[in-house]
Ligand SMILES: *[C@@H]1O[C@H](CO)[C@@H](O)[C@H](O)[C@H]1NC(C)=O
């Protein structure tokens with residue numbers, strides 16, 4: 001009897017050591033009426049080589065599912081595209097390529113989460129290609145829709161970005177939602193990296209560009225592993241990245257290029273065979289910008305970390321964001337966000353304020369760009385410290401090797417990230433232009449009675465929200481204007497003034 005049991009256990013053991021996803025699925029076109037569900041993630045739509053797959057991936061700590069495309073032969077199952085990064089699908093969701101020509105993702109209640117229509121265009125089948133592109137096609141294989149046209153944060157060899165197409169980074173390394181950065185091929189042909197005014201999706205704050213306005217036409221990631229901006233006549237006008245250095249092409253390497261949560265665009269490779277002598281993992285071939293901590297966007301602010309946060313590049317070339325001593329993250333769950341003061345501010349109104357209550361915290365090899373309101377040449381470090389400490393407007397002083405002391409304060413522009421503020425500012429601007437100050441004052445009687453003073457206040461405010469930082473008055477001038485010791489001139493229209 002005992003002998004009969006052995007082969008049975010043996011057989012069982014073989015099945016147990018095989019992870020479910022390595023069970024080969026034979027390739028076939030996805031026919032109309034096909035479905036996949038989150039309840040069985042071992043089923044997916046593979047490409048002919050099996051290198052890519054389309055289906056559901058579980059994300060986070062079981063918080064839900066992403067309808068995605070991933071590298072299916074890698075143990076990491078690296079995701080290269082997703083449909084619903086901002087609307088995670090709950091367990092029990094389903095994707096269907098319907099008979100009436102729709103690719104539709106629905107939750108367990110039948111509510112639509114995401115869909116693409118190819119209605120009445122003669123959809124015949126869907127197919128996961130070996131390039132990593134999922135396409136919907138007619139019976140004569142004309143493409144009706146393809147995932148390559150709607151990238152998330154990644155491009156693959158063979159992929160082309162046309163004007164107006166963009167990549168948006170993830171929110172963080174663990175959160176796949178749309179984040180803070182975009183890579184955009186602008187309509188003028190310039191390829192730019194922008195910091196988005198999170199959470200509003202407004203850009204125009206480029207921190208890197210190919211400077212190909214007027215000549216750029218497409219961004220191409222070709223099969224030899226080159227990423228470049230090409231002119232309409234086919235000339236390469238800017239070579240963004242190349243895998244040349246490592247003497248390998250897509251035949252030996254899996255490749256992808258991602259705009260990551262930290263604002264860096266990285267070109268990665270992974271050997272296809274372990275005999276290549278390279279580590280079996282994703283390694284960076286190339287990245288832009290060179291050092292994200294030193295990058296300043298057009299709006300004159302650091303890119304990688306939030307307001308008041310200090311950026312340091314780790315040995316892995318990734319930025320780390322830390323709050324200075326005495327400051328804490330505004331949102332404890334968002335380590336890339338802004339830091340706020342965690343102690344009472346020095347009070348400029350109170351003459352008898354106690355300077356002794358504050359100390360200077362030294363930070364070596366740290367700089368604060370911009371926001372200077374005063375600087376002194378040829379002074380000692382000690383003098384600089386004392387001067388800042390006894391000045392209630394001084395939050396940070398930077399002391400440099402040339403014996404220069406720069407005093408810095410929080411600048412207004414950093415606060416302009418709130419959508420409501422923007423809308424309020426726009427409305428304020430409109431009211432001011434149309435002389436409808438009473439509208440703005442609402443039923444604030446004090447404001448209505450002193451409408452002239454109120455108009456001055458508003459003019460100062462409009463000066464403060466000028467698009468060009470150079471036009472904005474510094475805090476000291478603002479104080480002087482408000483006190484009345486400096487005349488307030490008529491401000492130019494800020495960019496959002498819709499006159
Ligand atoms: C997929 O469909 C196209 C168009 O009908 C056909 O040419 C191709 O052979 C099909 N491929 C497979 C694997 O069924």
Ligand SMILES: *[C@@H]1O[C@H](CO)[C@@H](O)[C@H](O)[C@H]1NC(C)=O
Pocket residue numbers: 060061174
């Ligand atoms: C998953 O859960 C663990 C333990 O509860 C936690 O430490 C980790 O941060 C969680 N990860 C994510 C992505 O939420």
Ligand SMILES: *[C@@H]1O[C@H](CO)[C@@H](O)[C@H](O)[C@H]1NC(C)=O
Pocket residue numbers: 060063171175176177
């Ligand atoms: C991801 O980040 C977004 C934006 O902050 C947030 O709304 C969402 O709840 C986060 N998702 C998870 C799973 O933490």
Ligand SMILES: *[C@@H]1O[C@H](CO)[C@@H](O)[C@H](O)[C@H]1NC(C)=O
Pocket residue numbers: 214215231232233234235237
């Ligand atoms: C192709 O276009 C680029 C950019 O517009 C231009 O500089 C170049 O001279 C053109 N080359 C040819 C051969 O027309």
Ligand SMILES: *[C@@H]1O[C@H](CO)[C@@H](O)[C@H](O)[C@H]1NC(C)=O
Pocket residue numbers: 222223224225226228236
């Ligand atoms: C990819 O682009 C590079 C640079 O323009 C070029 O030298 C190479 O031949 C291209 N490879 C393919 C497969 O088109």
Ligand SMILES: *[C@@H]1O[C@H](CO)[C@@H](O)[C@H](O)[C@H]1NC(C)=O
Pocket residue numbers: 247
């Ligand atoms: C690239 O690889 C090929 C084949 O492995 C080799 O013959 C060639 O010398 C290499 N070129 C460089 C620049 O390393």
